[in-house]
Amino acid sequence: MSAPSAPQNWKQWLESESPASRRQAVAGNAWRGLVAIIKNPAALAGLIIVALLLLMALAAPLLAWGQDPLAQDLAQRLKPPSASHWLGTDELGRDIYVRVLYGARVTLTIVVLVSLVVAPLGLAVGTLSGFLGGVIDVVLMRITDIFLAFPRLVLALAFAAALGPGIENAVIAIALTAWPPYARIARAEAATIAQSDFIAAVKLQGASTARILLRHIVPLCLSSVIVRLTLDMAGIILTAAGLGFLGLGAQPPTAEWGAMVSSGREVILDQWWVATMPGIAIFVVSLGFNLLGDGLRDVFDPKSS
Amino acid sequence: MADMIKVSGLSVTFTSAGRSFRAVDGVSFSVAKGESFGIVGESGSGKSTILKAVAGLVKFQAGALELNGQAMGFARSRKERQLLQYVFQDPYGSLHPRQTVDEALREPLAIQGIAGAEAKIAAALAEVGLEPKHRFRFPHQLSGGQRQRVAIARALILHPPILLLDEPTSALDVSVQAEILNLLARLRAAHGTTSILVSHDLAVVAHVCERVAVMKDGRLVEILGADALRAGVAEQAYTRQLVAASRGYARGA
Ligand SMILES: Nc1ncnc2c1ncn2[C@@H]1O[C@H](COP(=O)(O)OP(=O)(O)OP(=O)(O)O)[C@@H](O)[C@H]1O
Ligand SMILES: [Mg+2]
Numbered sequence: 001m002s003a004p005s006a007p008q009n010w011k012q013w014l015e016s017e018s019p020a021s022r023r024q025a026v027a028g029n030a031w032r033g034l035v036a037i038i039k040n041p042a043a044l045a046g047l048i049i050v051a052l053l054l055l056m057a058l059a060a061p062l063l064a065w066g067q068d069p070l071a072q073d074l075a076q077r078l079k080p081p082s083a084s085h086w087l088g089t090d091e092l093g094r095d096i097y098v099r100v101l102y103g104a105r106v107t108l109t110i111v112v113l114v115s116l117v118v119a120p121l122g123l124a125v126g127t128l129s130g131f132l133g134g135v136i137d138v139v140l141m142r143i144t145d146i147f148l149a150f151p152r153l154v155l156a157l158a159f160a161a162a163l164g165p166g167i168e169n170a171v172i173a174i175a176l177t178a179w180p181p182y183a184r185i186a187r188a189e190a191a192t193i194a195q196s197d198f199i200a201a202v203k204l205q206g207a208s209t210a211r212i213l214l215r216h217i218v219p220l221c222l223s224s225v226i227v228r229l230t231l232d233m234a235g236i237i238l239t240a241a242g243l244g245f246l247g248l249g250a251q252p253p254t255a256e257w258g259a260m261v262s263s264g265r266e267v268i269l270d271q272w273w274v275a276t277m278p279g280i281a282i283f284v285v286s287l288g289f290n291l292l293g294d295g296l297r298d299v300f301d302p303k304s305s
Numbered sequence: 306m307a308d309m310i311k312v313s314g315l316s317v318t319f320t321s322a323g324r325s326f327r328a329v330d331g332v333s334f335s336v337a338k339g340e341s342f343g344i345v346g347e348s349g350s351g352k353s354t355i356l357k358a359v360a361g362l363v364k365f366q367a368g369a370l371e372l373n374g375q376a377m378g379f380a381r382s383r384k385e386r387q388l389l390q391y392v393f394q395d396p397y398g399s400l401h402p403r404q405t406v407d408e409a410l411r412e413p414l415a416i417q418g419i420a421g422a423e424a425k426i427a428a429a430l431a432e433v434g435l436e437p438k439h440r441f442r443f444p445h446q447l448s449g450g451q452r453q454r455v456a457i458a459r460a461l462i463l464h465p466p467i468l469l470l471d472e473p474t475s476a477l478d479v480s481v482q483a484e485i486l487n488l489l490a491r492l493r494a495a496h497g498t499t500s501i502l503v504s505h506d507l508a509v510v511a512h513v514c515e516r517v518a519v520m521k522d523g524r525l526v527e528i529l530g531a532d533a534l535r536a537g538v539a540e541q542a543y544t545r546q547l548v549a550a551s552r553g554y555a556r557g558a
């Protein structure tokens with residue numbers, strides 16, 4: 001057989017309607033999802049922004065040409081954007097470009113840590129509640145209701161105030177107030193899925209409750225949780241920035257976007273760039289997660305596949 | 306006395322939003338080992354509900370159920386689950402949407418700790434007339450009939466002594482339908498499988514089953530032999546009506 005060019009082979013392998021292994025089937029599915037995202041301009045923009053955030057965070061030292069985000073230079077304070085300081089300098093003469101870069105690390109840390117707490121907690125509570133029903137459902141859902149009744153920023157403020165300011169405590173505070181909607185979503189989905197014939201089929205095969213939950217129900221609830229998490233990420237970033245702005249998040253001199261906006265607000269009329277640059281970063285990243293979330297929702301929507 | 310399935314006075318009541326509805330009302334019958342028992346009746350008469358109660362998928366409020374001489378309730382152990390498998394009525398709801406055919410067939414073997422999955426999966430697929438190219442497809446890449454065959458393969462792969470078949474061939478075209486019915490007949494001859502077959506199609510039931518129960522509004526109207534059903538000689542007026550209706554439909558079609 002005359003071999004077509006290599007990328008051709010690849011695409012055929014991924015798009016095959018009769019895959020020869022589970023690996024190929026899963027890769028093919030992921031590929032179709034990726035193509036769907038790329039074909040959707042808004043989702044692609046979101047994907048690029050989030051990828052840029054990742055790149056900024058991972059390669060911050062490289063992209064900053066080795067400059068230190070904490071290095072002060074009082075002779076150069078409050079300088080407007082120029083060739084030597086692309087985004088200007090702040091009130092202590094620190095380079096804002098470098099600080100925005102390193103701030104991406106803080107933001108990404110918050111995003112990752114909150115996701116690591118919220119998704120598993122919400123999934124665990126929600127799927128148990130939805131699948132088992134009865135007393136367990138009632139108890140878990142009342143607990144969820146209690147957490148749901150607190151306004152997020154106020155509870156986060158209370159936690160930050162009680163546990164002391166700092167990025168870890170900000171993450172704990174945000175995560176504790178963010179999980180209940182996930183439990184609600186997962187519960188509703190798990191309750192529907194629990195009624196379906198394919199779950200009855202594994203029950204009849206003798207599967208344990210743990211196996212049914214972990215192998216059959218959780219994977220199906222995962223996609224809506226991921227979509228919701230991506231859409232919520234903007235709110236989480238804004239809450240983190242809000243806590244930073246109020247001095248209850250990351251502590252100085254850490255480069256954190258919310259705290260940077262806060263420090264620039266006294267000089268906002270004369271030296272607009274100090275608050276504006278990190279503000280733009282917050283805005284763009286929040287927007288990126290929202291666009292990506294919308295795209296993922298379209299891709300995961302079973303009606304479209 | 307070699308009853309594989311014995312149902313006596315079975316009643317199932319569904320309660321939703323404070324209202325209760327008796328879907329199955331005091332039904333009794335028994336199925337001998339190796340026998341194929343049919344259930345017919347109009348839509349909503351409680352046929353699927355009887356099968357689900359026998360399978361332990363819905364609770365029954367009154368009556369008793371015995372499988373292979375053992376009394377069965379709703380909760381069952383993994384060992385008790387080995388007694389029966391079920392083919393669901395709706396081929397679109399009976400397969401996990403994110404699992405390939407291969408995974409759907411591997412799961413029962415993994416749960417029951419049965420070795421040699423590779424060969425068994427390939428054999429089960431061949432048995433129901435699916436090709437190797439279907440093995441790693443997701444359900445949305447299969448037609449309704451292909452899905453139903455996967456569901457049948459999944460039920461057969463554990464070689465259960467009892468098979469509960471809820472309209473197993475309604476989504477299949479006539480030639481495949483005959484193929485599946487022959488397959489079920491072969492299995493019965495080879496393994497002495499006991500089965501209950503629910504169908505709208507009186508001809509299918511009369512062809513496959515020795516005895517047939519006629520259901521109406523949750524009650525069992527009568528049980529008659531396949532010969533009687535074919536000949537249209539029934540004691541109850543309702544059964545004669547049903548037979549006449551199905552003939553009229555067959556002629557009209
Ligand atoms: N989970 C449930 N909750 C409430 N009512 C139910 C439930 N399942 C079935 N029913 C009702 O019980 C009755 C019998 O349903 P069943 O599914 O057993 O009918 P069937 O004879 O299988 O009908 P068909 O031929 O259409 O499949 C119907 O009136 C149905 O609405
Ligand atoms: Mg039915």
